[in-house]
Amino acid sequence: MNYKKYQKQYFMPPVPCYDWVKKDSIDHAPVWCSVDLRDGNQALVIPMDLDTKIEFFKLLCRVGFKEIEVGFPAASETEYVFLRRLIEENLIPDDVTVQVLTQAREHIIRKTFQALEGCKNAIVHVYNSTSFAQRQQVFKKDREEIKKIAVEGAELLQKLTEEEHESYRFEYSPESFTGTEPEYALEVCNAVLDVWKPTADRKAIINLPSTVELSMPHVYASQVEYMSKNLKYRDNVVLSLHPHNDRGCGVSDAELGVLAGADRVEGTLFGNGERTGNVDIITLAMNLYMQGVNPEMNFDNMKDLVDRYEEYTGMQVGPRTPYCGSLVFAAFSGSHQDAIAKGMHWREEHDPDHWTVPYLPIDPTDIGRSYDADVIRINSQSGKGGVGYVLETHYDLILPKKMREAMGYAAKDLSDHLHKELKPDEIFSLFKQTFEDKDSPLTVNGVHFRQLDSGRIEASVNSRYGDGEFSVTKAEGNGRLDAVSNALKKAHGLDYTLTTYQEHALTKSSSSNAIAYVGIQEKDGTMSWGAAVDPDIIRASIDALVTAVNNR
Ligand SMILES: CC(=O)SCCNC(=O)CCNC(=O)[C@H](O)C(C)(C)COP(=O)(O)OP(=O)(O)OC[C@H]1O[C@@H](n2cnc3c(N)ncnc32)[C@H](O)[C@@H]1OP(=O)(O)O
Numbered sequence: 202m203n204y205k206k207y208q209k210q211y212f213m214p215p216v217p218c219y220d221w222v223k224k225d226s227i228d229h230a231p232v233w234c235s236v237d238l239r240d241g242n243q244a245l246v247i248p249m250d251l252d253t254k255i256e257f258f259k260l261l262c263r264v265g266f267k268e269i270e271v272g273f274p275a276a277s278e279t280e281y282v283f284l285r286r287l288i289e290e291n292l293i294p295d296d297v298t299v300q301v302l303t304q305a306r307e308h309i310i311r312k313t314f315q316a317l318e319g320c321k322n323a324i325v326h327v328y329n330s331t332s333f334a335q336r337q338q339v340f341k342k343d344r345e346e347i348k349k350i351a352v353e354g355a356e357l358l359q360k361l362t363e364e365e366h367e368s369y370r371f372e373y374s375p376e377s378f379t380g381t382e383p384e385y386a387l388e389v390c391n392a393v394l395d396v397w398k399p400t401a402d403r404k405a406i407i408n409l410p411s412t413v414e415l416s417m418p419h420v421y422a423s424q425v426e427y428m429s430k431n432l433k434y435r436d437n438v439v440l441s442l443h444p445h446n447d448r449g450c451g452v453s454d455a456e457l458g459v460l461a462g463a464d465r466v467e468g469t470l471f472g473n474g475e476r477t478g479n480v481d482i483i484t485l486a487m488n489l490y491m492q493g494v495n496p497e498m499n500f501d502n503m504k505d506l507v508d509r510y511e512e513y514t515g516m517q518v519g520p521r522t523p524y525c526g527s528l529v530f531a532a533f534s535g536s537h538q539d540a541i542a543k544g545m546h547w548r549e550e551h552d553p554d555h556w557t558v559p560y561l562p563i564d565p566t567d568i569g570r571s572y573d574a575d576v577i578r579i580n581s582q583s584g585k586g587g588v589g590y591v592l593e594t595h596y597d598l599i600l601p602k603k604m605r606e607a608m609g610y611a612a613k614d615l616s617d618h619l620h621k622e623l624k625p626d627e628i629f630s631l632f633k634q635t636f637e638d639k640d641s642p643l644t645v646n647g648v649h650f651r652q653l654d655s656g657r658i659e660a661s662v663n664s665r666y667g668d669g670e671f672s673v674t675k676a677e678g679n680g681r682l683d684a685v686s687n688a689l690k691k692a693h694g695l696d697y698t699l700t701t702y703q704e705h706a707l708t709k710s711s712s713s714n715a716i717a718y719v720g721i722q723e724k725d726g727t728m729s730w731g732a733a734v735d736p737d738i739i740r741a742s743i744d745a746l747v748t749a750v751n752n753r
Pocket residue numbers: 240243273275276277303304305306309328329330339340350376412475
């Protein structure tokens with residue numbers, strides 16, 4: 202690991218450009234341009250076939266892209282025929298503009314125009330590399346010679362368009378912008394703009410690719426700001442970004458670049474693209490959404506989008522991919538679950554205008570995810586809040602607070618022991634197994650009540666303990682359960698305090714049943730719990746008490 206082999210390969214603007222730092226947020230969505238079918242496609246092990254590209258194109262239109270780079274038509278037969286099919290089969294919606302990429306080489310530009318024949322709206326995107334390294338090693342040309350490639354390319358686009366296609370728009374990329382001296386990139390871009398002379402009706406796009414991400418995002422933002430402030434015809438230029446993700450900061454590059462003056466962002470779904478990928482437009486759009494800004498995109502069925510993308514590209518969306526991954530809303534840990542469950546209850550009670558649930562940056566249901574399946578998930582890191590939430594939302598069980606704690610520990614122990622996540626049905630089974638239907642050693646075989654003149658209740662309880670015989674014992678209490686409890690204590694010499702009794706109707710699972718929860722406490726403070734379901738709430742409470750005694 203010889204770090205001395207490396208040095209900075211980027212160039213700061215000649216003057217400080219830090220106005221962008223004064224802004225704290227983006228207040229409207231930039232123009233989005235998908236480069237999935239070009240940059241994304243050229244990075245796949247097996248590029249997409251024709252039919253798959255058509256399906257992908259339709260998907261991009263459905264999610265809301267209005268500008269879509271559909272390929273490099275001069276690159277291959279498939280790319281060429283794909284564009285022809287889009288045009289000839291009238292598959293391009295009127296409000297969508299297709300973009301095509303070409304090197305600044307005459308035969309490639311001419312072939313690109315041939316491929317566009319009959320296309321109503323198009324952006325012709327021409328590029329050549331301007332970076333120090335490429336001038337030196339690849340093109341072996343000086344600054345003037347490299348500028349000449351760009352200018353001649355721009356002139357040919359202008360000429361071919363003037364002849365026939367006046368509605369076409371132009372885009373120029375100083376490829377490897379991030380490795381180019383900003384004042385030189387500016388000089389080349391201005392020379393291109395001098396050829397095109399963009400107007401308000403026919404703006405030109407200047408695209409600043411971080412072809413390879415070479416610096417921290419604030420450096421890119423400063424480079425962008427320098428270009429934005431110094432480009433000629435600025436009002437008639439759409440300043441575009443094209444971040445890659447080599448240092449893992451593609452999203453930050455784009456966001457800071459927009460603060461620095463960019464109007465448009467090129468990127469892909471899920472960040473597919475060369476090497477570490479292009480910037481992920483879903484993350485960018487959703488980052489706007491989560492701050493209350495219209496992202497001008499529709500991701501209301503993210504799961505479907507993930508499935509289609511994986512099918513079309515053969516790539517996989519990682520479980521932690523922002524907004525889209527299978528685990529990005531999941532909370533396994535106890536304190537997070539507790540806060541989410543409380544936040545959701547608070548939301549139900551207060552019906553606030555805005556989303557503020559802790560640990561959930563957005564409402565998962567907005568993008569087609571569900572609270573039940575995706576949010577609170579139980580393993581050995583979980584706590585009572587999460588387990589209680591699962592039992593409440595899936596099975597309608599609202600456990601007393603202290604009982605939730607006991608259930609939480611039971612679930613945590615089981616998950617730890619099995620070394621696996623517990624699904625809601627497994628948690629429910631554990632609840633039943635731990636807290637219901639335990640009729641030994643104490644068994645109750647019948648109870649009768651009598652109302653006493655004092656207002657108290659007398660219970661006659663037929664019960665046995667262990668292998669003993671059934672016998673009837675009478676005792677009084679403040680209520681029926683208290684009377685039964687006193688009779689049991691008297692009959693079998695039991696010593697505990699009945700501390701908790703709760704009941705509620707089971708509305709979701711069964712309209713006629715109620716559930717009772719009973720907690721009893723030993724002298725040393727230890728609690729034992731029982732629960733029981735029955736249409737008759739007295740019966741349910743006695744069964745719950747028996748289980749609690751049998752759980753001591
Ligand atoms: C950063 C990016 O993503 S850029 C886009 C990259 N994508 C692609 O390249 C995918 C599609 N490309 C292709 O299929 C092929 O490269 C083609 C069909 C376009 C061209 O193929 P070929 O001419 O056979 O080969 P190749 O691309 O290697 O050409 C290299 C030559 O073009 C020159 N060149 C490369 N890019 C450009 C450019 N943008 N403008 C002008 N000349 C260029 C090189 O200097 C080199 O010149 P030389 O022949 O004098 O040495």
